[in-house]
Amino acid sequence: MSKKHHQANKLSLNLSSFIPTLKEKGILFFMDVANVVAYLKIVFRNLFAKRFEFQEFLKQCYQIGNKSVGLISITGIIIGLVLTIQSRPPLVDFGAVAMLPGMVAISIIREMGPVITALICAGKIGSSMGAELGSMRVSEQIDAMEVSNTNPINFLIIPRVLAATVMIPVLTLYADAIGIFGSWLGINIKDSISIKLFLNQAFTQVDFMDIVPAVIKSFFFGAVIGLVGCYKGYNAGRGTESVGIAANSAVVTASLLLIIVDLIAVQVTDLL
Amino acid sequence: MEKNTKKVIIDIKDLKKSFGNQKVLDGITLQLHEEENLVVLGKSGSGKSVLIKCIVNLLEHDEGSIVVGDYELTDINEEDLVEVRKKIGFLFQGAALYDSMTVRENLTFALSRLNKSFSKKEINNKIVEALDNVGLPDSIDKMPSELSGGMKKRIGLARTLVVNPKIILYDEPTTGLDPITSYEISHLINDTKAKFNNASIIITHDINCVKTVADRIVMIKEGTVYKEGNLEEFIKDEDPYIQSFFK
Known part of the structure; x- marks a missing residue:
């Protein structure tokens, strides 16, 4: 041959x-x-x-808020600081430094706040949902629930998805506020500006239509995080390694979907 | 083997279940009578756990029929399935206690889901009684992570007993336990039957457990019933496959 x-x-x-x-x-x-x-x-x-598990919903809201608030505070303040420090030199060159508070506030409210909050929550909450439900699947707790005449979708999934959908916008608004405060700190590193004047300069440039679409898209971000985290955990395999796979896959898939949803949201907002 | 004259409460005929190309149950026929401990014996992977999961409809069977009391499980509607599951308690292999709940909350969960009309006092009394029955009254406020394997099994049994089921399905109740705890659990199964007059299906390959609890034994091999009889008949049988379990 x-x-x-x-x-x-x-x-x-x-x-x-x-x-x-x-x-x-x-x-x-x-x-x-x-x-x-x-x-x-x-x-x-x-x-x-079906019947709504209100107690479980409240518990999940508390868990999501409590788990993420510290991380979001730190990230929010750093984002505000970094955006301000990075944006200041070009604005000084153009003699437009007075625009800095408004520019940073718009960036945080429209994009940075919702996206960073959602990505942090995808890592923190999405993985926790994936691991928790995955572990319940592996140890037959979900089967035990079914045998006890409890619908696991109603008890485990719906409260988590709704809690994420409700809490992510709340956390986003909180991240926005902290980020804007961080921006004020950033300006005060080189200049001196009172918080009252800073807020006045910032919010004269922020429009109602900057806030509403951002809040609406953060509801979608919350739903994505909840749905993906629960799906990956609930459908985890039977072995113990499945728990890690479910948690990891929940973070990766949710993060990717969040970016896609953000892209769609930006296109829709642009049309309005 | 003497014929059991008591009422049949689970009647399984020609049950088949496959996962993809793999046939797990290939025509199982068996009956469970009132107040009877039926041991289902077989090698790991012979389909024992799949069989009892089909009985509570955690897994849907492919062919054949399962009748629990007056209910046929094939295409059963949701309301009837609730009624079937009220009759049956299930002790999972790892006990399957809810990690995020205390022992009290685990038992309350099972009870409150079954009957919403119980007052707090009634629920508390029933929980204390169930924990007394399994010999762990002091564990009421512990988390599952604070319990040993044997204690978890006992609490799992208490969670099953608290709803007063007519039938209890035990999935390998002594697996992973030391010989003393296995002995205790086996006797607890007998005590439970003596006290509550319930019928049980016990899935196991632990021969000491079989010898303690079995009124009747069904041996499964390759998805079918290989032999059915009482303990004496199994011990006397010279079939090498059967003797590999009993020697």
């Missing part, structure tokens, strides 16, 4: 082993999509039809 012929054979062998893998991956992808659609259908059906 010639060398050329041998290489061609080798190539066809490689291709033939590659194509079934691709086919299998394709099938797995579409099965995943079907599972997600079925999951969303069940969640939305139970959201309106």
Whole structure:
């Protein structure tokens, strides 16, 4: 057999082993999509039809707020400081330093506050939901719940998704406030400005339409974090390693989806 | 083997269940009578746990029929399934206690989901009684992480007993326990039956447990019933497969 012929054979062998893998991956992808659609259908059906676990909802709201508030405070203040310190030199060059508070406030309210808060919560809350529900699946706690005549979708998933949907906008507004305070600190490193004058300069440039779309998109961010975290945990495999996989996958998927939702939200806001 | 004249409360006929291409149950037929301890014996992976999960509809069977009391589980509606599950208590292999709840909250959860009309005092009395029955009255305010494996199994049994089920399904109740705790759990199964007159299906491959609790034994091999009889018949049987369990 010639060398050329041998290489061609080798190539066809490689291709033939590659194509079934691709086919299998394709099938797995579409099965995943079907599972997600079925999951969303069940969640939305139970959201309106079944009894609401109010106590569990309150507990989850507390957990989400309590778990994230420290991290969001630190991140918020740093974002405010960094944005101000980075933006100041070009504005000084153009003699527009008086625009600094307004510019930073708009950046934080429209984009930085919602996105950074959502990404932090995806890491903190999404992973925690994935790990908690994954661990409950592995240790048969979800099965035990079902046997006790408790619908796990109603008890575990809906309160978590709703709590994330409600709490992320609250945390976003808090992050905005802390970020703006951080900006005031940043300006006071080189200049001296009273908080009253700073806020006055900032909010004369902030419009109602800067705040509303940002708050609306943070509701969607919350829903994404809750839905993804719960989906990954609830559908975790049976082995203990599945818990880690579920937590990791919840963070990665939620973070990616948040960026996509943000892109869509920016396009929609631009049309308004 | 003498014929049991008591009423049949679980009737399984030609039950089949597969996961993908793998046949796990391939035509199981068995009955559970009132006040009977039925041991289902078999190697790991022989489909024992799948069988009892089908009985509470945690897994849906592919073919055959399961009748619990007056209810046929094939295509059962949600309301009837609630009624079936009220009759059945399930002790999971790892006890499956809710990690985020104390022992008291674990038991309250099971009780309040079953009957919403219980007052706080009634719930408390029932919890104390259930914990007394398993010999752990002092664990009421402990978290599951503070309990040993044997204690978890006992609390799991208390959570099962607190709702007063007619049937209890035990999924490998002595697995992972030391011989003394296994002995205690096996006797607890007998004590429970003596006190509450309930029927049980006990999934196990622990022969000491089998010898303690079994009124009747069903051995499963490759998804089908390999032999059915009482303990004496199994011990006397010279079949090498059966003897590999009993020797």
